[in-house]
Amino acid sequence: MFATFDFDVIRRSLGYLFLEGMTFTLTLTALSAVGGIIFGTLIALMRLSGYKLLGRIAGLYVDFMRSLPLVLVIFWFYFLVPYVGQWVTGASRPVSVGAFTSALVTFIMFEAAYFSEIMRAGIQSISKGQPAAANALGLTYAQTMRYVVLPQAFRNMLPVLLTQTIVLFQDTSLVYVLSMPDFLGAASKVAQRDGRLVEMYLFAAVVYFTISCVASFGVRRLQARISIVR
Amino acid sequence: MKRNAMIGYTLAAALCAGPAMAQELTGTLKNIKQTGAITLGFRDSSIPFSYLDDNQKPIGYAMDICYKIVDAVKKELKLDKLEVKLNPVTSSTRIPLLANGTIDLECGSTTNNVERQKQISYTNTHFLTASRYVSKKASKIGSIDDLKGKSVVSTSGTTNIKQLTEANAERKLGINIIPAKDHAEAFLMVETDRAVAFVMDDILLASLVAGSKAPGDYVISKDAFSKPEPYGIMLRKDDPAFKKVVDAATAALYTSSEGQKIYDKWFTQKIPPKGLNLNAPISAELKNQFAKPSDSPDPDSYK
Amino acid sequence: MSYNWNWSIFFEPAPGGTGTYFDMLLSGLWLTIQTGVFAWIIALVFGSVIGVLRTLPSMTASWVGFAYVEFFRNMPLLVQLFLWFFVLPELLPRSWGLWLKQLPNAPFYTAAIGVGLFMSARVAVQLAAGIASLPRGQKQAATALGLTTSQAYRYVLLPIAYRIIMPPLTSEFLNTIKNTAVAITIGLIELTGQARSMQEFSFQVFEAFTAATVMYLLINIVVVTGMRFLERRLAIPGYITGK
Numbered sequence: 203m204f205a206t207f208d209f210d211v212i213r214r215s216l217g218y219l220f221l222e223g224m225t226f227t228l229t230l231t232a233l234s235a236v237g238g239i240i241f242g243t244l245i246a247l248m249r250l251s252g253y254k255l256l257g258r259i260a261g262l263y264v265d266f267m268r269s270l271p272l273v274l275v276i277f278w279f280y281f282l283v284p285y286v287g288q289w290v291t292g293a294s295r296p297v298s299v300g301a302f303t304s305a306l307v308t309f310i311m312f313e314a315a316y317f318s319e320i321m322r323a324g325i326q327s328i329s330k331g332q333p334a335a336a337n338a339l340g341l342t343y344a345q346t347m348r349y350v351v352l353p354q355a356f357r358n359m360l361p362v363l364l365t366q367t368i369v370l371f372q373d374t375s376l377v378y379v380l381s382m383p384d385f386l387g388a389a390s391k392v393a394q395r396d397g398r399l400v401e402m403y404l405f406a407a408v409v410y411f412t413i414s415c416v417a418s419f420g421v422r423r424l425q426a427r428i429s430i431v432r
Numbered sequence: 433m434k435r436n437a438m439i440g441y442t443l444a445a446a447l448c449a450g451p452a453m454a455q456e457l458t459g460t461l462k463n464i465k466q467t468g469a470i471t472l473g474f475r476d477s478s479i480p481f482s483y484l485d486d487n488q489k490p491i492g493y494a495m496d497i498c499y500k501i502v503d504a505v506k507k508e509l510k511l512d513k514l515e516v517k518l519n520p521v522t523s524s525t526r527i528p529l530l531a532n533g534t535i536d537l538e539c540g541s542t543t544n545n546v547e548r549q550k551q552i553s554y555t556n557t558h559f560l561t562a563s564r565y566v567s568k569k570a571s572k573i574g575s576i577d578d579l580k581g582k583s584v585v586s587t588s589g590t591t592n593i594k595q596l597t598e599a600n601a602e603r604k605l606g607i608n609i610i611p612a613k614d615h616a617e618a619f620l621m622v623e624t625d626r627a628v629a630f631v632m633d634d635i636l637l638a639s640l641v642a643g644s645k646a647p648g649d650y651v652i653s654k655d656a657f658s659k660p661e662p663y664g665i666m667l668r669k670d671d672p673a674f675k676k677v678v679d680a681a682t683a684a685l686y687t688s689s690e691g692q693k694i695y696d697k698w699f700t701q702k703i704p705p706k707g708l709n710l711n712a713p714i715s716a717e718l719k720n721q722f723a724k725p726s727d728s729p730d731p732d733s734y735k
Numbered sequence: 736m737s738y739n740w741n742w743s744i745f746f747e748p749a750p751g752g753t754g755t756y757f758d759m760l761l762s763g764l765w766l767t768i769q770t771g772v773f774a775w776i777i778a779l780v781f782g783s784v785i786g787v788l789r790t791l792p793s794m795t796a797s798w799v800g801f802a803y804v805e806f807f808r809n810m811p812l813l814v815q816l817f818l819w820f821f822v823l824p825e826l827l828p829r830s831w832g833l834w835l836k837q838l839p840n841a842p843f844y845t846a847a848i849g850v851g852l853f854m855s856a857r858v859a860v861q862l863a864a865g866i867a868s869l870p871r872g873q874k875q876a877a878t879a880l881g882l883t884t885s886q887a888y889r890y891v892l893l894p895i896a897y898r899i900i901m902p903p904l905t906s907e908f909l910n911t912i913k914n915t916a917v918a919i920t921i922g923l924i925e926l927t928g929q930a931r932s933m934q935e936f937s938f939q940v941f942e943a944f945t946a947a948t949v950m951y952l953l954i955n956i957v958v959v960t961g962m963r964f965l966e967r968r969l970a971i972p973g974y975i976t977g978k
Contacts, residue, residue: 218487218488222488265955266952268909269909269913269951269952269954269955270913270948270951270952271913271914271915271916271917271927271951272913272916273916273917273919273927274916274927274930274944274947274948274951277927277930277931277944278944278948280525280528280529280534281525281528281529281532281940281941281944282532282941283532284532284533284534285532285738288533295459295463295533296531296532296533297533298463298467298471298533298534298535298536299533299534300471300517300519300534301519301520301534304534372809372810372811372812373811375811375813375814376811376813376917378613378813378920379613379919379920380520380522380525381476381520381521381522381525381613381614382520383488383520386811386813386814388488390617391476391484391488394476394477394614394616394617394620395477395484395616395705397620397623397644397645399620399624399817399821399822399825400821400822400825400826403814403817403818403821403822404818404822406814406817407810407814407815407817407818410809410810410811410814411806411809411810414808414809414810415805415809418805418808418809523935524931524934524935527935527938528934528938528940531738531940548938550938551938583837583839583841585922588931588932588935589931589935593935594750594935594936597750597751597752598750598752600751600752601750601751601752601753602752608839610842610922611922611924611928611932612922613920624821624824624825624836625833625836625837626824626836626837626841
């Protein structure tokens, strides 16, 4: 069965696959996770702020993003972001946004909806007495959040946030639809050029599987440690 | 308010620039001058027009032409340095990405037609090709009618898939049309027997066949879905200043001996990455076109 | 915004010769629903089996359940679809592979099975959690009454567990429908695919995507409303009926 396979094609393209493809994927994952968690926390704070309108807007945003397939959102943003840039900066023509930036904006905006739900649960898991105590000590709302609530919420939710980041890592493969050179995109470019779909896609599957497996194993260890400490 | 401020800035800039800048730059040229960069859209597998070489860098006939245009723009704007950014596009994304400013020039194998000219502009034609299909000799597809009821692949976002869709409806062929992301993927669908045929511009089919594992297994149809249609490099619509520069650059290239040289480099000599030679000498029609460059979308005007 | 809006584009004939652009999108919507439902059935069936396996006392059973879930959870859906679509037929004996590849609706079946199996891992996790959340007494009482393990699952544990996990199952069902959009990469022309072809044919990018967006929102509203109704009907009196 494997007689007709040409595993050398993998070896020959390793440099391109990892130096360019995997770098693209990991950079995109890391930046989107950081951006998504920050933006997601803001959304969660909006939802829990007690201002009806603000909470409503945040809730709608989350529901809206969560009803759409990521593929559609990726197309939307790739075509729309330059116009938004034009509108924001007041330029006379659409602002040129590169493929990477566009993908980054897409993933931050999309994943923020998911991260915000996690952060919301984390904030709600903090007992009411703590913000009340902080308030009694004279801390402002911002200080309470900054020094008391958010650090704990973030810590409690760290395993879930990391699990979502693994999902995000897998989701970045969808930029394939835009021909971007992420890991899968790079693998498919080599696969199609050399007519070696079987070898390259199997290899890509093994790489994604290994990374995700090791990462989720790490998250499980972390979770066990955190739960013992408490 | 904002607009007033903008006009103010523009005026101030114009005054400062003084007589050195006789003509105010607009559109793409202005943007290139401001950012010091121009973005070219390239394709993954439009061989030999725009494709990736062994180091995954975009190369090809259309890329060479684009670099000539870049030189001309640089000269026009009197820039010492002009950064060239490259952005991958597919048949499906190239027009929206050009319209939304992600790319400034699309360097590939885009058919120039009246319908698309409503959205974007083309510079002078760089190739002429008709829409045909490739199939395996073993599947014995003699004519378009033999495709009846079969699975046929084409690249999404091309004129070819549109022509196939229309022919399918008109002639009631009942073809199951599979859209592929790019040409290489579409061709692999035929190679792996997932589709019996791939409808595409014949030059692209010829280069895919030549680069395949067993070129002898395939046949390109005599039947065509279209007349030979022109390919052009795309640029944004309603940007006459930029178009003028681009048109002048391509016209100068095609009418000089260099046009023929670049053509020969990609069509009659060995090309990377596999050292193929497409052996497709310049046609009489394209030779005429090179002598009198035009951006006409009408196939009949090239006879 | 320098973009030419043309909302009447939906009523213009599409090049397919089968109607307007709106009809094109509707056929995409229909295919999305079909694929989603088919995939969901697969996800439920396989997810239930694996979910139960994970809760059985047998080490082998829970190990199989664990391995299955890890396998399908740790690869991007897109890669899984590629494996099913491009790789599997090449690994089979030639005649089988050929038969598979020449199925007229290959992208549809591949998408339904691929998305279905991908989602089944998530269903399994939810179900296992649902079963684990039941008080131990339930299983013990069933055993005391003389029910075999399979009877205990069939008549006692599963009926309650399914009702408890209704809310997460609703969102997994929605995820299944959304995930069918990934099949655009293997040539399935579902809703996102039709929106993309409409964009390619008509050049009206934002109208096409807006219409697809609205349709996805509608699917969501319908499913959420329907499931709420179902949840209320199936709620166990005196039990947590979801948050």
